[in-house]
Amino acid sequence: MGFETVAIDRGTGKADLARKCGAHEYIDSTAGDPGAALATMGGATVVLSTVPSADAVNAVMGGLGRRGRFILVGAATDPVYIVPALMIAPYQSIAGHASGTAKDSEDTMAFSVLNGVRPMIEIRPLAEAAAAYDRMMAGDARFRMVLQVPG
Numbered sequence: 001m002g003f004e005t006v007a008i009d010r011g012t013g014k015a016d017l018a019r020k021c022g023a024h025e026y027i028d029s030t031a032g033d034p035g036a037a038l039a040t041m042g043g044a045t046v047v048l049s050t051v052p053s054a055d056a057v058n059a060v061m062g063g064l065g066r067r068g069r070f071i072l073v074g075a076a077t078d079p080v081y082i083v084p085a086l087m088i089a090p091y092q093s094i095a096g097h098a099s100g101t102a103k104d105s106e107d108t109m110a111f112s113v114l115n116g117v118r119p120m121i122e123i124r125p126l127a128e129a130a131a132a133y134d135r136m137m138a139g140d141a142r143f144r145m146v147l148q149v150p151g
Contacts, residue, residue, distance in 0.1 A: 005115075006041065008034045008060060022115035029059060038063025046071065054078035070094040121146045 006025040007018035015026040027037045038044045043065020049057050054076040061082065064070055067090065072080075082094060111117070121144045124132040132145040 003045065006038065006044070008038075020117075022111060022117045029056070033059065033062070035060050035062030035064075039065075044068055048073065050074045052076050054080050064090075064092050066090045066092075068092045072096045073099045119144065123148050126150065 004024045005022055006027060007014075007021075007023035008027045008029055009015075009018065010028070010030050012026075012028050015028070018026050025041070027034050038047075038060065039062060044063050045065055045068055047060055047064055047068070047070045049060065049070065049072050051057065052074040055078075057070075057072065057074075057076060057080045061070065061080075070092070072094070073096075080094075087093070120142060122132070122135075122141055123146045126147050126149050129147055132141075132147060135141050136145045
């Protein structure tokens with residue numbers, strides 16, 4: 001696909017996981033301005049924001065490069081602040097996208113193959129289905145729970 005992928009998160013706890021998932025670089029947003037870090041790298045062609053946080057979106061907006069596109073898939077309910085004059089000269093755009101189409105799945109699979117990303121699952125015996133469900137609902141699963149049927 002040709003992109004150099006940069007993951008951004010709070011802290012360093014997910015840096016290794018981000019790289020394992022295909023990121024080439026990692027930015028710790030608590031260590032400084034993530035938008036400035038992206039700008040230092042030359043500016044992002046695409047920012048795909050999955051966070052439901054307007055503050056996180058606002059912090060990264062300055063890292064968009066020339067003809068860059070900011071795509072929001074995380075549904076923040078607070079306002080996102082955009083300075084139109086700063087977007088016009090570099091021909092930037094911002095869009096929302098409801099992900100989950102078949103084409104999105106194809107693109108995700110292509111990215112995974114290109115970067116050697118393998119699924120990360122937790123396997124639990126069928127007898128522990130209720131505990132696996134509770135773990136998933138609590139947000140503690142890494143990343144999919146798979147039930148193993150005896151036999």
